[in-house]
Structures are given as structure tokens and as C-alpha cells.
Amino acid sequence: MRSDAMAKRNALVAAARHLYADRGPDVPFTAIAAEAGVGIATLYRHFPTRSDLIVGIIEQVHAEILDCTTRCGEEWDSHPAGSWLRFVRALADLRLGALIPQLALTALAETPPEEAVRLRGRALGAVGRVLDLAKTAGFLRREITAVEFSLGLAIITRPLPAIPFSDVPSDRSWLIDAFVRGVRPD
Amino acid sequence: MRSDAMAKRNALVAAARHLYADRGPDVPFTAIAAEAGVGIATLYRHFPTRSDLIVGIIEQVHAEILDCTTRCGEEWDSHPAGSWLRFVRALADLRLGALIPQLALTALAETPPEEAVRLRGRALGAVGRVLDLAKTAGFLRREITAVEFSLGLAIITRPLPAIPFSDVPSDRSWLIDAFVRGVRPD
DNA sequence: CTTAAGTGGAGGATAATCCTCCACTTAAGC
DNA sequence: GCTTAAGTGGAGGATTATCCTCCACTTAAG
Numbered sequence: 001m002r003s004d005a006m007a008k009r010n011a012l013v014a015a016a017r018h019l020y021a022d023r024g025p026d027v028p029f030t031a032i033a034a035e036a037g038v039g040i041a042t043l044y045r046h047f048p049t050r051s052d053l054i055v056g057i058i059e060q061v062h063a064e065i066l067d068c069t070t071r072c073g074e075e076w077d078s079h080p081a082g083s084w085l086r087f088v089r090a091l092a093d094l095r096l097g098a099l100i101p102q103l104a105l106t107a108l109a110e111t112p113p114e115e116a117v118r119l120r121g122r123a124l125g126a127v128g129r130v131l132d133l134a135k136t137a138g139f140l141r142r143e144i145t146a147v148e149f150s151l152g153l154a155i156i157t158r159p160l161p162a163i164p165f166s167d168v169p170s171d172r173s174w175l176i177d178a179f180v181r182g183v184r185p186d
Numbered sequence: 187m188r189s190d191a192m193a194k195r196n197a198l199v200a201a202a203r204h205l206y207a208d209r210g211p212d213v214p215f216t217a218i219a220a221e222a223g224v225g226i227a228t229l230y231r232h233f234p235t236r237s238d239l240i241v242g243i244i245e246q247v248h249a250e251i252l253d254c255t256t257r258c259g260e261e262w263d264s265h266p267a268g269s270w271l272r273f274v275r276a277l278a279d280l281r282l283g284a285l286i287p288q289l290a291l292t293a294l295a296e297t298p299p300e301e302a303v304r305l306r307g308r309a310l311g312a313v314g315r316v317l318d319l320a321k322t323a324g325f326l327r328r329e330i331t332a333v334e335f336s337l338g339l340a341i342i343t344r345p346l347p348a349i350p351f352s353d354v355p356s357d358r359s360w361l362i363d364a365f366v367r368g369v370r371p372d
Numbered sequence: 373c374t375t376a377a378g379t380g381g382a383g384g385a386t387a388a389t390c391c392t393c394c395a396c397t398t399a400a401g402c
Numbered sequence: 403g404c405t406t407a408a409g410t411g412g413a414g415g416a417t418t419a420t421c422c423t424c425c426a427c428t429t430a431a432g
Binding site for chain 2: 100101103104107120144145147148151152155156158160161162163165167168169174175177178179180181182183184
């Protein structure tokens with residue numbers, strides 16, 4: 001693949017991820033191409049279908065999740081409590097919630113992209129290993145599974161549509177902290 | 187208003203509320219009319235614009251919120267802890283989250299319907315009064331506001347699109363319970 | 373310099389919803 | 403019953419939006 005083509009491919013994934021989070025699952029292809037600063041034909045060349053594009057995003061997110069779990073595993077022994085909090089916050093920062101409708105889309109596609117399913121499985125496994133550490137350390141109730149935990153975090157970081165009531169807080173770190181406290185054993 | 191007209195109006199609000207929760211903010215008018223078992227003309231007669239329909243839903247939800255706060259206030263003195271838990275769960279059962287995109291829609295409308303703004307204010311006030319009881323009783327951190335609390339509950343009860351991974355749990359009461367624990371003072 | 377990979381964006385094809393219009397139905401009062 | 407005005411259904415033209423192909427043009431890389 002030519003180097004300029006690769007750069008544009010990456011720009012497209014980034015643009016798509018950003019717009020999906022911002023505007024929901026129906027962003028027109030033209031908007032994604034425009035955001036990436038390329039023509040529509042380029043988008044179609046790299047990602048013939050929406051599914052292909054979403055798989056591209058999932059690959060990127062998958063790599064970031066593995067980063068989080070790896071870093072957490074390395075830090076764990078020296079500062080378990082700090083590691084745990086950082087891990088949850090880092091996972092929250094990935095804004096997994098923005099992907100919820102996209103995951104639904106891929107899963108509902110005629111041909112469920114097995115690449116996406118594989119990556120999902122690996123990410124859940126890695127998160128599960130961190131959760132085991134947390135359970136042993138007493139930071140997390142034993143009955144909470146990796147799917148539940150990740151989905152919970154995704155739900156509370158899911159982007160809201162713009163709600164122009166001035167009193168609606170945009171910062172959600174208090175909710176994430178409440179989540180961390182709420183999943184602790186009594 | 188003729189009695190049959192009134193019945194159809196109510197059916198339309200119920201149908202719209204149900205479909206909005208199920209299918210998101212873009213449900214076509216034809217689907218709402220069909221769900222309510224009436225013709226499109228009837229929908230347009232009662233609710234000339236989408237905003238009117240949404241205000242209708244908000245009126246219904248508003249009444250239900252006041253029910254919750256009133257009941258909670260009456261029970262409070264005999265069983266504070268039980269009242270509090272029931273209140274939060276009842277509020278969660280209203281699935282306020284399903285309204286999030288609709289609220290955004292009304293607020294973004296050219297003419298923000300002041301009726302909706304008024305009802306929102308009253309509901310927030312009533313919830314705030316219950317939260318004050320809870321703060322005094324030590325169930326809730328003092329710094330959490332009525333808007334934050336309601337939004338938090340809305341966020342965690344917001345409907346997910348259908349995600350056909352068999353391991354995704356549909357029950358969310360564990361999240362609500364974690365929320366209740368998470369908002370307690372240390 | 374050559375050339376094949378890569379690109380842009382106009383525009384026809386397709387799809388979906390909106391919302392009006394008017395002949396028909398029915399509740400409710402007499 | 404009968405009258406009548408409120409209420410109703412749903413077909414279909416108007417409008418809007420996105421999809422996705424096509425081909426002449428550009429450019430990286432040897």
C-alpha cells in the first residue's frame with residue numbers, strides 16, 4: 001500500500017471514530033470523508049461498507065484496551081489501589097460508550113464480521129484478568145463479570161446528544177467515581 | 187373534546203413513548219400512528235409537530251415523577267432506608283434515559299416549548315426535596331445536585347440498541363444498586 | 373520519466389418520510 | 403331516531419437525504 005494511501009486510511013478511521021461519537025451511528029459517508037479531508041471515493045476504496053469502517057475502529061480501540069490492561073498489570077504490584085483507579089479511568093477515557101450503536105450495527109450485519117468478534121473476545125479476556133486482580137485485592141465484588149463491568153463503564157460514558165440546558169453538567173467523572181465506589185464489596 | 191378523541195390522544199402518547207424508547211428519536215410518524223392503532227391524520231390533528239408530541243410525553247412523565255416523590259415523602263418517616271431505595275428504583279423504572287434524545291430535540295427546537303421547561307423545573311424541585319431528606323439521613327453525598335442525580339439515573343437506564351451478543355446481560359438492576367452504593371458518603 | 377496505484381467529487385438512482393386533502397364515520401345533544 | 407359538527411383514515415405528491423458509481427486527473431515510487 002502506498003504511503004499516502006495508508007495515511008488517508010488512518011485519517012478516515014480517526015474521523016469516523018470522532019464523528020460516530022459525536023453524531024451517532026447515522027453519520028453520512030460524505031461527512032466522514034470531509035472530516036478526514038479526503039474525497040468520498042477514497043472512503044469507499046478503503047472501506048467498501050460501513051461494517052469495514054467499524055471494524056477498523058474496533059481494531060484501534062482494541063489496541064488501546066490492551067494498552068490499558070498491560071500498563072495496569074505492570075504497575076499493579078507496587079500500587080494496587082492507584083493502579084486500579086487509573087485503570088478504570090483510562091478505560092472510561094476510551095469512551096467505549098460511543099461504540100455501542102456501532103457494535104450493534106456490526107453484530108446485526110448480514111455477515112457478522114468475525115474479526116470484530118475475535119477482537120472483542122481478546123479484549124474481554126484482558127480486562128477479565130485485571131478484574132481478577134481487583135477482586136483479590138478487595139476492590140471489586142466477585143460476582144461482577146468482565147462483560148458487565150465493561151458494559152457498565154460503556155453505559156456511563158456513552159455520549160449524550162447536545163442538551164442545551166445550561167444546568168446540565170458535562171463532566172462525568174463524578175459518575176465514574178461513584179461507579180468505582182459502587183462496585184466495591186461492602 | 188369528544189371522548190373518543192381523548193382516548194386516541196392518550197393512545198398516541200403511550201405509543202410514542204414506547205416507540206421512542208424502543209427505536210430512538212427518528213421513529214416515523216406512520217409507525218407511531220400504527221402502534222396506536224389510528225390513522226396519520228389523527229396524529230397530526232392532535233400533535234401538529236413532533237415537539238407537541240414530545241411535550242405530551244413529558245407531561246405524562248412529569249406526573250409520574252411527582253407520584254414517586256410524593257409517595258416517598260409520605261413513607262419517609264417510618265422507613266427512611268426502605269423509602270430511599272424504593273424511590274431510586276421507582277425513578278429508574280420510569281426509564282428517564284429513553285427521553286434523553288427527545289429532550290435534546292425539544293430543547294433544540296426553534297421555539298423551545300416553555301411548557302416543557304416549566305415541567306422540568308417542577309420535577310427537579312420535587313426530586314431535590316427528596317434528595318435533601320436523603321442527604322440528612324446520610325444516604326447521599328451532599329455535593330450531588332438534583333440535576334446530576336437525575337441525569338446519572340437517566341444515563342444508566344438509557345435503552346441500548348439491541349446488541350445480539352448472547353453474553354450481554356439485559357438486566358441492569360445491579361448497575362442501579364451500584365449507583366445507590368456509589369452515591370453514599372464514605 | 374514512467375506507470376499503476378490512488379484520488380476527487382459530480383450526479384443519477386434509490387429510499388424514506390413528511391404532511392395535505394377530502395370523502396367518510398361517529399359521538400352527543402335534542 | 404336524527405342532525406351536525408367534530409373527528410378520522412390513508413392515498414399520494416412533494417421534498418429531502420444518502421448512497422455509490424464512474425472516469426478523468428494526480429502522485430508516489432522505482
